[in-house]
Amino acid sequence: MTFAAASSINIYWYALPIMIAISLVHAASRYDDWKLIVSHAIRLFVLILLIVVGTMALVLISNTQV
Amino acid sequence: MPVSSVPPNPSIKAAFLAWFIPGLGHIYQKRYGKGVLYFVCIVGLFVWGAILGEGKIVYWRWVNPMSRPDDFRLTYICQFFVGLPALPALIQGTLRYLDLSPILWGWMDVPSQNVINGMYARLGKVVDISVLYTQLAGLANVFAICDAYAGPAAASAGASKPATAAVAKEAKA
Numbered sequence: 001m002t003f004a005a006a007s008s009i010n011i012y013w014y015a016l017p018i019m020i021a022i023s024l025v026h027a028a029s030r031y032d033d034w035k036l037i038v039s040h041a042i043r044l045f046v047l048i049l050l051i052v053v054g055t056m057a058l059v060l061i062s063n064t065q066v
Numbered sequence: 067m068p069v070s071s072v073p074p075n076p077s078i079k080a081a082f083l084a085w086f087i088p089g090l091g092h093i094y095q096k097r098y099g100k101g102v103l104y105f106v107c108i109v110g111l112f113v114w115g116a117i118l119g120e121g122k123i124v125y126w127r128w129v130n131p132m133s134r135p136d137d138f139r140l141t142y143i144c145q146f147f148v149g150l151p152a153l154p155a156l157i158q159g160t161l162r163y164l165d166l167s168p169i170l171w172g173w174m175d176v177p178s179q180n181v182i183n184g185m186y187a188r189l190g191k192v193v194d195i196s197v198l199y200t201q202l203a204g205l206a207n208v209f210a211i212c213d214a215y216a217g218p219a220a221a222s223a224g225a226s227k228p229a230t231a232a233v234a235k236e237a238k239a
Contacts (some may be wrong), residue, residue, distance in 0.1 A: 014195045017114065018202055021107040028100050029209035030219045037103075 012056075019048045076216045084214035086149045088207045091214030101193055104210040108203050112148045115199025120185060122177040123197050126159035141197055147204035147211070 027040035077095070084091025089105030092098070116124055124145050129139035139159075145152045155174040162168065168175040177185075188194050212219075 001126040011191050011195065014192075014199075017111065018199065021111050021208060024103060024201065025209050026106050028103050028218075030215040032097070032100070032218050034099065 015052060019045055019052075023048065070080075077214065081211050081215035084211045085147065085207065088149060088203075088210055091211070095214065100213070104207070106209050108148065108210065109151060111199050111206065112145075112151050112203035115196045115203065116151075118189075118192055118199065119196030120189075121173070122172050122181060122185060123193065124155045124200055125176045126155045127176055128159055128163040141201055144201035144204040148200070149206045149207065152200075152204070 023041040023045040024037075026044060027037045031037050031041060077091075078094050080091035082091070084104070087105070088108035089101035089103070089188050092101035092104060124142070126139050126142045127137055129137045131140075142152070142155060146156065152174075154170055158168050158170075158172070158175040162176060
C-alpha cells in the first residue's frame with residue numbers, strides 16, 4: 001500500500017480500527033469469560049461510535065461555515 | 067475458544083512480560099486466548115501506526131522538558147508502554163545523548179526537522195493519526211499489564227459464582 005493511497009483515504013475511517021482495538025482490550029481487561037468479553041466489547045464499540053458520531057453531528061450543526 | 071483462567075496471585079513477572087511483549091504475560095499465565103487478543107490488538111495498532119508514519123514517529127530525546135519543551139517527546143511516554151517494539155527508540159535516544167552512533171541502521175532514531183516537515187507535507191493529518199495509533203497502543207497495553215498483574219477488573223460470571231458460594235458456605239458454618 002502506498003502512502004499516497006493511505007493519505008487519500010477519508011481520515012475518519014482511521015478511527016474504526018482504534019475503536020475496535022480499544023473496545024476489545026478494555027473488555028478483555030475486565031473479564032476472563034469470552035462471552036462477556038465479546039458482548040462488552042460490542043457494547044463499548046457501539047457506545048464509542050455513538051459518542052463520536054453524535055459529537056461530529058453537533059459540531060457540524062454548530063459550524064456556521066458549512 | 068477456551069475460557070481463560072484467572073491468575074491466582076498478583077504476578078510481577080507476568081506484568082513485566084506483558085509490558086515487554088504485549089500478550090506474553092498472559093501466555094505465561096496460560097491464558098493463551100487473551101494473550102493472542104492483546105498481541106493482535108496492541109502490536110497491530112502500534113505497527114500499523116508506525117507504518118503510516120513511515121517509521122519516523124516513534125523516537126525519544128533525552129532533554130529537559132522544562133528548558134526545551136518543544137523538543138521533549140511526550141508522546142513516547144505513551145509509546146513506551148508497548149514494550150519491545152518501542153524500545154529501539156529509547157536505545158537510539160540514549161546513544162544520541164551519549165554522542166554515540168545509532169545502531170540498527172538508525173531505526174527509530176530521531177529524524178531531522180526536514181524529514182518531519184516533508185512527512186507532514188506529503189501525508190498531512192495521517193502523521194497525527196499514526197502518532198495517535200502508537201500512543202493508544204501503549205495506553206491499551208497498560209490495561210493488559212494490569213490484567214496480567216492482578217487479573218481482570220471485574221470477575222467473570224463463571225469465576226465469581228464459585229467464590230461467592232464458598233463465602234456463603236463459610237458464613238453459614
